[in-house]
Amino acid sequence: MSATTASSAGSFETVPFETVIGLEVHLALRTRSKLFCGCVADTFGAEPNHHVCPVCLGLPGALPVANAQAVKLAVRLATALGCAIAPLSPFARKHYVYPDAPKNYQISQHADPIGERGAVDLGDGAGCDALAGRVIGIERCHLEEDAGRLMHPPYAPYSLVDLNRAGAPLLELVTAPDLRSPAEARAFLEQVRSLARALHVSDATPEQGKMRADVNVSLRRPGDPLGTKVEIKNLNSFKSVEAALASEVKRQARRLADGLPIEQETRGWNEGGQRTYVLRGKEGAEDYRYLPDPDLPVLRLDPAWVDELRRSAPPTxxxxxxxxxxxxxxxxxxxxxxxxxxxxxxxxxxxxxxxxxxxxxxxxxxxxxxxxxxxxxxxxxxxxxxxxxxxxxxxxxxxxxxxxxxxxxxxxxxxxxxxxxxxxxxxxxxRGLAQITDTDALGDLVDEVMAAHPDVVAAARAQPKALNALMGRVMAASRGQAKPEAVRALLAERLGHASPD
Ligand SMILES: [Zn+2]
Incomplete structure (x- = not known):
């Protein structure tokens, strides 16, 4: 496998680097209700804050109950990705304070996620034969609830929050840092999208926010340990993923070539300017203070039930x-x-x-x-x-x-x-559209056209290929109803060409 190289654009010196990319993909699961309450899950286009209840608003005393269908869909996709399914899989609270998280924590999974150690062969995708054997590891698949959505009205001194999406079921999958180019990242996403749709697990529509990807990328000289990675968030199309990665690879290559360090940080993507920009320094897992959610029992996934799900899944x-x-x-x-x-x-x-x-x-x-x-x-x-x-x-x-x-x-x-x-x-x-196959009727038509175009006839006698020009005129005269094979045979016969048959 040849290393993909990035060079410092616009400089005389060209330093070859290997690009290392990992992805975190969020898929909105196709369930009727949210992950831990009875509110409608798919609220795309709905009036803001119309699909909320004490559970997804995180009001005191409200208790979550896990959605069995969401668990089923998660297991279905995880097994299709070749993941091992954890027999015991707990939910955890991931703490962070932000206006889109009404509970001040998100229910997710930390230790023992539903699926681990899967793989995707990029060559299995549509038109991806050239990538056959490029196997991308899936480190984990886990269930988590979505956050709400913030809106920033232009020129307003405030922001608005819509909690319709808060608590909607997501499956997050995390790849190993196995992707080697922006094009491979896109091929991976396209394959996962096709799979999720085929298995009826998710609509996987990035334009509706039902498939979202965060990417991380670092560069290294081939053979070196992994470089410092930069995460890019808020990418809402596969095209943006590819463009943001390509831009970030160039930026890092330029810095490394100039002997400058890469900061570990989270960057956003400016679609208009086609460049990344700093969002914030990176949090580590310790910042989230994960703890097992005391309100939810550990998921018990019976291996026989998992096998049955795998067998009854729609074809990939x-x-x-x-x-x-x-x-x-x-x-x-x-x-x-x-x-x-x-x-x-x-x-x-x-x-x-x-x-x-x-x-x-x-x-x-x-x-x-x-x-x-x-x-x-x-x-x-x-x-x-x-x-x-x-x-x-x-x-x-x-x-x-x-x-x-x-x-x-x-x-x-x-x-x-x-x-x-x-x-x-x-x-x-x-409308009397049946094809004209009657040889006499066609013969009259052919004679009329030949009489009307003596120059084309002369050309066709000299050059058999020019017969097509006559063909076209006869077909047009029949308003597309003449049988083309019969017309060709009649023309060939009258022009003295050898019959095509
Ligand atoms: Zn609710």
Whole structure:
């Protein structure tokens, strides 16, 4: 493995450093209620402070009760990441004073987190074959409650706090310092996001704050012990993670090349200026005064129950990809679908609906049509796959094209209406869109076009490739309904070319 090097930009001297990156990823768990009370967990977009109760507000005498579904989802993701599950896993209080923490402590886990010692092979990600064998250790996965959110109205001499999010369930995973470049950090995050969505553990949407990453980065000369690490917080997209890391690597390389020390500190990311800035000096674990939470019993995770959870978990993206490759899909298309949970749901529904049709395209043909035409048509309408697709009409449309009843261009033209739920067979019948395969009718059309374009005909006689120009004109004259293979054969025959068949 070659060490990734960072050089001091803009200087004549180039010092090679190895980049060492570790990540802390927070995933909002997809539960109905918060981690220790009955309040709604997913409050994205809700009126501030409308989803709170004595427990998540930390009022005196209120007692937390752990959410079993959150524990289940945490174990599901931890086992998928190859973590060992702790049979006894306690909750701990992590103390800090900040307006977003109503109890002045956060319920988290310290000793014996739910999962430990997992791993992710970066090569298992979509389009990541070049990273195969780059195994990133997962040091721990633990449950904790989220904090509230502070808002700072512009020019106001005060700040506001919204405690809707306080107490929402998070799974935090902490990697070993095994990542060697900003691009690897991004590949890791993308893989975890796909996995969390496929397992229905988290929506993992950074734009809604449901997947957040803090990163730490240090540089060293290859073979040296780890350098001083700097943490960067408040990164709300994978793009920001990659850009902030790249900027910080450059900053550290410049300082080290100039013989300056790296301070251990926490920095923020200025999206506008594309640079990091100092937030505060770094706290150590001792500053948090962890202590076992006396209000919550230790979680007992029976190994048989853990095994059952592992067995009943939905398939991972890598498993779905293997199934698609088995069915004959091309690698790029299998990657494109398998790592997007919404695409998997839509494509599997389409595959199932296609089984009802005698002349359905092959799974590979269906995948090409799905990834190119269907997603293209959705994109043009500003729609995503999240809302699901009308699988039965779509499968019927694909089958009409596969058996030759309609041409490819006609199928494409009908897509928007079929995506809106229209029955393609009814549209074809009502508008007379069936493909023209009658040789006499096509022959008349071909003769008309040839008579109208003697110059193109002359060119096509001299140069067989120019036949395509005539093809296009005949297809246009038929408004896309002529069967292309039949037109090509008729043209070749009239031009005296050898038949393509
Ligand atoms: Zn509550």
């Amino acid at each position: 993206p890598a498993q779905v990809r293997a199934r698609y490759l088995e069915a004959g899909l091309r690698r790029a298309e299998a990657d494109m679908i398998a790592f997007d949970a919404d695409a998997v749901a839509a494509f599997d529904a389409l595959l199932a609906a296609s089984a009802d049709h005698e002349h359905a395209p092959t799974p590979a043909g269906l995948a090409t049509w799905f990834t190119v035409e269907v997603t293209g048509a959705l994109h043009a309408e500003g729609r995503g796959l999240g809302a699901g697709l009308p699988a039965a009409p779509l499968a019927a449309l694909a089958a009409l094209a596969a058996r030759g009843t309609i041409s490819g261009p006609t199928a494409k033209a009908l897509l928007p209406e079929v995506l809106a739920g229209a029955d393609p067979a009814a549209l074809v019948a009502a």
